[in-house]
Amino acid sequence: MSENAKPTACILCNQNCGILVHQDQEGNYTKIIGDKEHPISKGYLCQKATRLNFYQKQNRLTSPLKRKDDGTFEAISWDVAIQEIADELVRIRDTHGGHTIAYAGGGGQGNHMGGVYGSMLRAACDTPYLYSALAQEKTGNFWVNGHLFGRHNTNYCEALHDAEYVMIIGANPIQAHGFPQARPTINEISRNKEKTMVVVDVRKTETAKKADIFMQVKPGKDAFLLAAMLGYLIQNGMENKDFIAKHTVGFEQIKPHFQQVPIAEYATIAGIDENTIKEVANGIVNANTFALRSDLGIEQSHNSTLNAYLARLLFLITGHFNRKGTNCLHNFLFPLIGHSKSAAESGVVTRVTKMQGIGKLFPPNILPQEINTDHPERLRALIVDSTNPVATYANTQAQREAIEMLELSVVIDVAMTETAQAAKYVLPAQTQFEKMESTFFNLEFPRNFYHLRHPISKPLENTLDEPEIYHRIVTAMGEIPKSFPILATIAKMDRRFPKLKLLPLALGMATKVNPKWNKYQLLILKETLGKALPYSYAKAPGAFIWVACQIFTKKYEKQIRRLGYKEKGYALAEKLFDKILNSKSGTLISEHTYEESWDLVRHKDKKVHLEIPEMLQWLDDLPNKQFVAEKRARKYPFNLLAGERRSYNANALFRNPEWRKKDVEGALKIHPDDAAEYHIEKGDWVVCSSNVGSITIKTLITDEVPRGMLSMPHGYGFSYEGHGVRTTGAIVNELTSLEECDPLAKTPYHKNVRVRIEKIEEPVSI
Ligand SMILES: Nc1nc2c(c(=O)[nH]1)N[C@H]1C(S)=C(S)[C@@H](COP(=O)(O)OP(=O)(O)OC[C@H]3O[C@@H](n4cnc5c(=O)[nH]c(N)nc54)[C@H](O)[C@@H]3O)O[C@H]1N2
Ligand SMILES: Nc1nc2c(c(=O)[nH]1)N[C@H]1C(S)=C(S)[C@@H](COP(=O)(O)OP(=O)(O)OC[C@H]3O[C@@H](n4cnc5c(=O)[nH]c(N)nc54)[C@H](O)[C@@H]3O)O[C@H]1N2
Ligand code: SF4
Ligand SMILES: [Mo]
Numbered sequence: 001m002s003e004n005a006k007p008t009a010c011i012l013c014n015q016n017c018g019i020l021v022h023q024d025q026e027g028n029y030t031k032i033i034g035d036k037e038h039p040i041s042k043g044y045l046c047q048k049a050t051r052l053n054f055y056q057k058q059n060r061l062t063s064p065l066k067r068k069d070d071g072t073f074e075a076i077s078w079d080v081a082i083q084e085i086a087d088e089l090v091r092i093r094d095t096h097g098g099h100t101i102a103y104a105g106g107g108g109q110g111n112h113m114g115g116v117y118g119s120m121l122r123a124a125c126d127t128p129y130l131y132s133a134l135a136q137e138k139t140g141n142f143w144v145n146g147h148l149f150g151r152h153n154t155n156y157c158e159a160l161h162d163a164e165y166v167m168i169i170g171a172n173p174i175q176a177h178g179f180p181q182a183r184p185t186i187n188e189i190s191r192n193k194e195k196t197m198v199v200v201d202v203r204k205t206e207t208a209k210k211a212d213i214f215m216q217v218k219p220g221k222d223a224f225l226l227a228a229m230l231g232y233l234i235q236n237g238m239e240n241k242d243f244i245a246k247h248t249v250g251f252e253q254i255k256p257h258f259q260q261v262p263i264a265e266y267a268t269i270a271g272i273d274e275n276t277i278k279e280v281a282n283g284i285v286n287a288n289t290f291a292l293r294s295d296l297g298i299e300q301s302h303n304s305t306l307n308a309y310l311a312r313l314l315f316l317i318t319g320h321f322n323r324k325g326t327n328c329l330h331n332f333l334f335p336l337i338g339h340s341k342s343a344a345e346s347g348v349v350t351r352v353t354k355m356q357g358i359g360k361l362f363p364p365n366i367l368p369q370e371i372n373t374d375h376p377e378r379l380r381a382l383i384v385d386s387t388n389p390v391a392t393y394a395n396t397q398a399q400r401e402a403i404e405m406l407e408l409s410v411v412i413d414v415a416m417t418e419t420a421q422a423a424k425y426v427l428p429a430q431t432q433f434e435k436m437e438s439t440f441f442n443l444e445f446p447r448n449f450y451h452l453r454h455p456i457s458k459p460l461e462n463t464l465d466e467p468e469i470y471h472r473i474v475t476a477m478g479e480i481p482k483s484f485p486i487l488a489t490i491a492k493m494d495r496r497f498p499k500l501k502l503l504p505l506a507l508g509m510a511t512k513v514n515p516k517w518n519k520y521q522l523l524i525l526k527e528t529l530g531k532a533l534p535y536s537y538a539k540a541p542g543a544f545i546w547v548a549c550q551i552f553t554k555k556y557e558k559q560i561r562r563l564g565y566k567e568k569g570y571a572l573a574e575k576l577f578d579k580i581l582n583s584k585s586g587t588l589i590s591e592h593t594y595e596e597s598w599d600l601v602r603h604k605d606k607k608v609h610l611e612i613p614e615m616l617q618w619l620d621d622l623p624n625k626q627f628v629a630e631k632r633a634r635k636y637p638f639n640l641l642a643g644e645r646r647s648y649n650a651n652a653l654f655r656n657p658e659w660r661k662k663d664v665e666g667a668l669k670i671h672p673d674d675a676a677e678y679h680i681e682k683g684d685w686v687v688c689s690s691n692v693g694s695i696t697i698k699t700l701i702t703d704e705v706p707r708g709m710l711s712m713p714h715g716y717g718f719s720y721e722g723h724g725v726r727t728t729g730a731i732v733n734e735l736t737s738l739e740e741c742d743p744l745a746k747t748p749y750h751k752n753v754r755v756r757i758e759k760i761e762e763p764v765s766i
Pocket of ligand 4: 133137
């Protein structure tokens with residue numbers, strides 16, 4: 001085993017814990033340990049990271065592929081693939097308009113560099129349509145944040161470790177993490193007698209078992225629970241009046257809506273004892289510090305956008321915000337998302353379903369409807385990068401059908417995914433350990449960090465990194481020249497004498513002469529500055545981070561210098577850039593004071609705007625809301641949690657089931673009494689059907705789920721033997737529907753899928 005363990009990060013969840021990877025001579029990852037030098041994870045790892053060799057050594061795409069008329073694929077050269085794709089994009093753009101082209105993905109849990117340069121391809125196609133997995137979970141949050149704090153891309157972190165009173169709602173951090181060192185943090189809170197941990201979940205999860213107070217809420221009824229809690233606080237005048245006066249506007253407008261909340265009735269609907277609701281509300285008010293963590297359990301469930309609003313009100317009206325030990329806004333080196341204008345401000349909407357973007361993202365649930373129609377402005381081309389819509393977007397069948405209808409579909413991936421199998425062109429990418437990569441999941445406060453990961457493995461022959469793929473397509477579309485010899489020479493000089501600012505000056509002049517180049521500045525930098533950098537691999541991302549550092553320094557000079565930097569302005573940006581390039585384990589980039597977190601509010605008055613009329617209306621209508629799932633309950637007696645985070649699933653990142661040490665088939669959890677009613681015994685198999693489709697799945701009998709509820713993981717059922725058909729487990733989205741989603745954000749109700757089951761003999765494996 002090599003003694004030279006190389007630093008990088010785990011790519012399996014948004015924590016991106018720092019890791020040190022040992023390899024053998026064939027490049028197998030023989031040992032993976034936590035990297036103590038990583039500024040946030042500090043050596044922490046969970047069990048999944050140690051199995052990353054199954055990602056690196058998976059069955060890879062080894063050549064660009066083109067689908068033939070008979071449905072099979074032929075290998076073609078990069079040059080042919082790039083030119084054909086570019087020609088088709090130009091044809092579709094110039095004949096039907098850029099708005100008939102869309103882009104999906106651009107990054108998963110570990111790779112956001114592709115997305116940055118993917119925006120250059122969107123610019124070349126002249127399309128605003130970016131579909132994202134984030135728009136099937138977080139866009140309701142972004143929308144609410146936009147109203148409360150001023151922009152969709154104002155985000156807060158959850159300082160659970162410093163809080164005296166903690167509430168975790170619809171999240172299972174012991175399995176899913178979601179904040180640094182989740183397991184030790186939860187264990188510490190659980191053991192500490194001075195701290196209280198409340199968990200609100202429908203299942204008795206690994207996290208719930210460690211709670212001081214477990215509120216086992218009825219599926220999809222969190223809005224009632226939260227409204228009851230807020231109603232109790234407001235009806236009893238328990239809000240934090242000083243905080244409200246100093247930091248917020250609009251409290252008087254929201255107050256009457258909570259004054260009329262029938263607490264006892266809502267408690268019954270939520271399935272929670274009224275006294276427990278009052279106890280927790282009192283606990284929050286009386287605590288010095290309170291922090292709240294929420295995730296998919298309230299995002300992919302009924303009333304999800306309202307849930308986002310109510311959850312935020314809970315810490316806002318009790319004054320637990322932007323202080324140590326509470327939820328705090330944070331900065332970004334580069335914002336993960338953008339801000340969309342509303343319809344009233346003439347923001348972009350989609351052409352078929354008229355969906356408005358949130359955070360500049362569009363939701364997977366409308367994608368098939370935007371394609372599979374005879375609407376003249378339907379989508380005709382789709383570029384897919386780092387996402388597998390057929391398997392991970394709602395309704396697998398509808399997604400596949402839509403993709404097969406497109407005039408042009410391109411999948412950029414490392415593996416032959418379900419979506420690739422339905423596409424016209426498939427382009428082989430390098431893995432996240434073969435190129436410079438990073439994410440913008442730098443979501444920490446008061447000290448934020450950034451980790452630019454260096455490649456640790458030699459790229460597989462005939463694969464490319466995404467920035468290069470986008471560069472080639474944009475060039476082949478005729479938007480920019482292949483190379484920039486003069487700028488490249490200036491870039492080399494610029495690196496020797498950065499103080500002279502030669503490159504920014506030259507770039508400014510070049511874009512004045514060629515205004516069209518303006519929107520491709522990152523690609524131009526990749527070809528000029530990127531090539532002048534000391535690391536051959538730093539080409540693309542290195543160049544982009546140079547720009548990010550310039551912008552970041554303009555905003556946060558004081559906070560960067562607090563880390564000990566002596567420089568100012570441009571020189572400080574150069575220094576930070578240098579530090580990032582040279583810190584293979586990641587580095588801190590800024591340090592705020594808690595008081596300064598108020599500067600991160602984007603409303604001009606720097607106050608939180610509590611009143612959101614659409615949400616208050618929704619709150620008033622809560623008792624009258626009827627969900628399709630509830631209407632379907634007779635025919636489909638079970639509520640399925642379609643997509644549980646477990647110890648061996650990681651979104652769609654592993655295809656070969658051998659990576660799993662347990663739960664190889666991804667079992668369907670069922671309560672013992674329900675199992676008895678259906679004569680299901682240990683290890684039995686069932687067919688599970690929704691109004692959309694059916695799957696075959698093994699059962700696991702456990703009282704972790706309540707009666708009437710079933711739970712299955714996502715991330716199963718992928719084909720993995722070459723481009724063949726071997727699969728293990730079931731694709732969860734065979735059961736989920738496009739229509740059952742939040743009315744505002746269109747985020748799916750994956751945690752509320754109505755199904756029925758039927759026991760069968762064990763299926764013969766294929
Ligand atoms: N092991 C593992 N970890 C992961 C991932 C993975 O694939 N595998 N994926 C990562 C990603 S992309 C994400 S977004 C996060 C998601 O992380 P989480 O949201 O924490 O994970 P989930 O298991 O999807 O759902 C959270 C909890 O919501 C509960 N729940 C379901 N319905 C309801 C409800 O109506 N009300 C309430 N209060 N709770 C409900 C479920 O029982 C579950 O315990 O995990 C990340 N971490
Ligand atoms: N029913 C149901 N559906 C769900 C969920 C659920 O709970 N229930 N969870 C949802 C959530 S929260 C999320 S975040 C999504 C995740 O869904 P996706 O975003 O689709 O999944 P990922 O696993 O992030 O990435 C998918 C693809 O990236 C490819 N890939 C890996 N590395 C690279 C690389 O370096 N370059 C390129 N080009 N490709 C690469 C992988 O091979 C894989 O095909 O799933 C969602 N879908
Ligand atoms: S999967 Fe585990 S090791 Fe990997 S980033 Fe997430 S918490 Fe860290
Ligand atoms: Mo996610």
